[in-house]
Amino acid sequence: MTYYQQQPFSSPQIPFTGSIQGGLQEGKSITVSGRVLPGANRFHVNLQCGSRPDADIALHFNPRYDSKTGYIVTNFRKNSHYGTEERIHQALFPMGNHFNLHILVTSYSYKISVNGNHVMDFKHHIPINMVDTIVVDGMVEVYTISFQDAAVPSVAAQASYSMPYITTILGGLQPGKNISIQGIVNPHASRFQINLRHSSGIAFHYNPRFGENLVVCNTLTNGQWGSEERSGGMPFHMGQNFHLIITCNPHHYNVFVxxxxxxxxxxxFTNLWEINALEVSGDMSLTGVNV
Incomplete structure (x- = not known):
């Protein structure tokens, strides 16, 4: 199988219609990062079958602000008829605030998360292999729309990289840039680390520690580490393949595993254009990198 990663759409003009290259399949995910405009009345994100105005819509995700607290409507449209609305009565997208909307495709449903928190499963009403278009419209500003494929090449097809590994990030980082790393965790791993470097330090240090069963994130500036950010739970497993993507947004990084x-x-470290190197080291084998 040939591995392919679609490049993100960066700062698209709203309303926006874009192609989902290769369509949807189980394990694929889409992340929309943006900001709700002040005074918004509603916006929506659609996954649909083509770009025609009357196209079937597999997922209609529609935050609305015509109540004091705000709510979200989800639905589908088939043969020009909408189904029964499902509503989430939570204020997950405050006006003027930044957000990350993550949609993961499974065999049964779309798993929808907002700012890292799972909010609902929307079951399929239209076969996912018919879905090839994303539409965003309404009172919203979008920074990036990024894609992550489920496909990981077989071990026999994987390239071999010497460790520790370092490569140049041509032109530095910018919002909308994705860094893709594929590897295999060593069977008796203790830890490994992924660093985004600049000339005087490390902008982003990502450090899974198996002995503590957590991931540590930090920044090194002029030889001094900042305060650690520790997140419990380990998204990696000893002896198993993984596919990690770091998405650069205007104010933060998102990490997907x-x-x-x-x-x-x-x-x-906010001078993103000065971040010019990716470094990978520790108890893992590196099998693929795309910067």
Whole structure:
């Protein structure tokens, strides 16, 4: 199987219609990062079958603000007829605030998370292999729409990289940039680390520690580490493949492992264009990198 990662849409003009290259399949995920405009009345994100105005809509995700607290409507449209609305009565998208909407495709449903918290499963009403378009409209500003494929190449097809590994990030980082890392955790791993470096330190240090069963994130500036951010739970498993994507947003990084958002880390080093190197080391084998 050939591995392919669609590049993100960066700062698209709203209303926006974009192609989901290769369509949807189980394990694929889509992340929309943006900000609700002040005074918004509603916006929506649609996953649909083509770009025609009358296209079937597999998922209609529609935050609305015509009540004091706000709520979310989800639905589908087939043969020009909408189904029965499902509503989430939670204020998950405050006006003027930033958000990350993550949609993971499973065999049964779309798993929908907002800012790292799972909020609902929306079951399929239209076959996922018919879905090839994403539409965003309404009173919202979008920073990036990024994609993560479920496909991981077989071990026989994987490239081999010497460790520790370092490569140049041409042009530095910018919002909308994705860094994709594939590897295999060593069977008796203690820890490994992924660093986004600049000339005087490490902008983002990502450090899974198996002995403590947690991940540590930090920043190194002029030889001094900042305060650690520790997140419990381990998204990696000894002896198993993984696919990690770091998405650079205007104010933070999002980290995805095997289709799930697992960390958000606010920028402490904000000159993103000066971040010019990716470094990977520790108890893992590196099998694929895309910067």
């Amino acid at each position: 095997n289709g799930n958002q697992v960390q958000t880390y606010n920028h402490r």
